[in-house]
Amino acid sequence: MKPAVEAPTRKRLSKEDRHRQLLDVAWAIVRSAGTDALTLGYVAECAGVTKPVVYDHFGTRTGLLGVLYGEYDSLQHARMDEALRTSGKSLPAVAKVIAAAYVNCVMEMGREMPGVSAALAGSPELDALKKKHEAAFLAKCQAALQPFAKQPLGPAAMRAMLGTAEAVSFAAAAGEIEPADAENEIQDTILRIARRT
Template sequence: MSSSDTGELVTDPPRRRMAREDRHRQLLDMAWQLVSNEGTEALTLGRLAEQSGVTKPVVYDHFGTRGGLLAALYREFDARQTALMDAALQASEPSLASKARVIASSYVECVLLQGREIPGVIAALASSPELERIKRDYQASFIGKCRTVLAPFAGTGAIASAGLWAMLGAAEALSHAAATGEITAAQAEGELFETIVAMVARNASGGVRQA
């Protein structure tokens, strides 16, 4: 309650409870901000509750554990990356150069859009076998998509698994370097593009044993 100018008591309007979906969005946004400002190690459910202005049970209700929160952040990143790449692939020309450029630019661009936060989240996913499996599942999904997109240009119609995993490793390393300013985004995209084209060319020439 508060007092009016006439001295009468005025009842404050009741606070509207935030819808669950809106609260979830608020918590995720604050989690990304915490990682960006203080690093992944500072991201705890208690700290997130404090910064979001809610009680701990609210945060526990949405994520359960710190691992659940990290998994939610990674899923959001993966969904954003998938949507970005799918849209670009659909609009691209049916050539190896075009598809490889889309894969390279989409991967690097999505990491840069998320800033320095996502490398820390990815690293934190290795903290438990369960989280590591989540990361591996999403990596396998990305590799499967790339295999399907690139296979028509491989001659034999198959892409070796070893080459695809090497491509993913290069994508993660180059994107991280671009996010931390060690190289430019253009350099990261260019190097990843060359890596993808060379991988497909090796498969097309039979230079790599097929998995």
């Protein structure tokens, strides 16, 4: 079963428009059939282009998965940056921004995000890419939270926050819990970590 997003056959697009179209098709494949179905050949078939076009944009399946995760990560950072700029300057306000940004981004990307995230752990190259993105996110969270924390927020504390955020957000995306409950749990975790003495 082909995903819902398909392009008109052989339509000439600019390189940027073609790239966007291929990413939209890739997200649709992951959404409808899971990451196991995501191959460059299948993306080409669904997009109505030849395989070399897709290979030119992503090189490998690993490259495509990396771009998909990077797109998710960029959206998450942009949302959090904007929310931090406009939020109150208190620990509860910052904790709420981080929790909401994480949950909202996962919910917007849908049920496909956990699959993409899991696929990243499937190869050393992708795992390193995921860790690089996570490190940037954790550094941003640490910088936002540290002024309100009762002690230095070390790597273990930040990893605990991220583990909670990922687990409950993915559960919300799977429909196991309500997004508001996921957001509250992440916020509570952040507050407990930052208030420890």
